[in-house]
Amino acid sequence: MRLWLNRIGDISLREQLITQIIVGILCHELTPGQRLPSTRDLSRRFGIHANTASAAYRQLESEGWVELRHGSGVFVRTSRPNAPLSPEMAVDQMLGDIATKARKLGVSDAFLKARMRRWLALEPPARWLVIEPDPELLRIVICEMEQAVTLPVVGCGFEECSTSVMLEGSMPATLPSKVLAVRKLLPTGTELVTLQVHPVAPELQAYLQRYMPEHSTDLLGIASRWGDFQRIAQTMLIAAGFAPESLLVRDATKPGWKRGLDTTTAVLCDAAIQHDLPAGTRAIVFRLFDEASIKDLRSHEENLTTPDRN
Structure with a gap:
């Protein structure tokens, strides 16, 4: 995995490092059990203090992303499952x-x-039920799923997810980080689909590679209603070498959020906000679901809706 660290702007080197490692794990660039660079290596490569790298690794460990093995190094956290059983067994x-x-x-x-x-x-489920407490993230997930699957897609927060009104005729689904919390809320035995996400879009990676000669003068926009999207996108672009003053960040929940976006070279946005951008704006859509994730969703839906022919 390639790392970018930039001293320009208000985002600390520690936060840039943490964000990029988490994104790398989520999009499978960093695999379970993979050894990460040592604090000494990071210090040598990027000229950062070893304490900065050490603090980043400690936070990642406390959040369950990595494992610090004394005398061996830092590794992406992994489990060691037994050999899988045959379907019949x-x-x-x-x-x-x-x-x-x-x-x-x-x-x-x-x-x-x-x-x-x-x-x-x-009867098989007649709709998908996405369970997500953040209404703006829920909006994005529903938008992307509606483009990928055939069944209707609805959503709710934690408070409503266990009610019969929401569950009847529904196939509950949630993001990996919410699985444990949602399982505690659902009635025992309720099936729950884990939505596999791929947070770094190939379009974004290609764009960053294209502008890697460090200081691009292009004015880039970032637009979303989801606050975490704005933060992560800004962090990734600054870490890649874009100056903070070349980024125009717009919170789409606020009045006048479109102002100035038509002057940018491109706007990094989520799927739900893409069609609300000013006319003629070049959109780089930062999607949660990649082709493999969409294929899994469609396969699961087909299994739900296709009668057993055996």
Whole structure:
């Protein structure tokens, strides 16, 4: 993974380093178990103080992104799963676990079979339900999913996600960082789809590579209603060598947010705001879902809506 650090502007070197490592992990440029550069290497390559790199790694460790191994270095956090079971063995194991737990509750085999038949006879979901507490991030996820899938897509926050009104006829889905919280809120046994995201769009990477001779004089716009999008995009561009004064950041929740965007070379934006930009503006859309993620979504939807032909 290529790192960019820039001393121009108000964003600290530590924050630039943390942001780029997290983005690298999320988009799979940094793989589980991969060793990261040592603090000494970072200090030598970028001329930063070793304490700055060390502080960044400690924060990443506290947030669960990396593992500090004494005497060995810093590694992307990973789990070590056992060899995967065949589909048949995996299903048998799950059904066996269900039967064992049911018998411990005093449930008869006949009752268990009846409940299983009822569950299998239920109608497939008629819509996607995206569960996300941040309304602006929810807006972006729904927009991208509507462009990718066939079923309708609706959304809600944590407060409404466990209600029968929202869950009935729905396939709940959430982002990886919210899975644990959402599972605690949903009724036991409710299926939950984890939406795999790819936060660095190829369009952005190509644009940064094109302008890597460090100080571009182009005026670039950043536009979104989502505050984290504005922050991450600004951090990435400054780290890549763009001067802060060459970036025009617009919060699309505020009146007059389009002002000046038509004078930029291009505007980095999310999918939900793309069509609200001034006419003639060149948009570089920063998407959460890449082609692999969209393929997974469509495959999951097909499994939900296609009757079993066996």
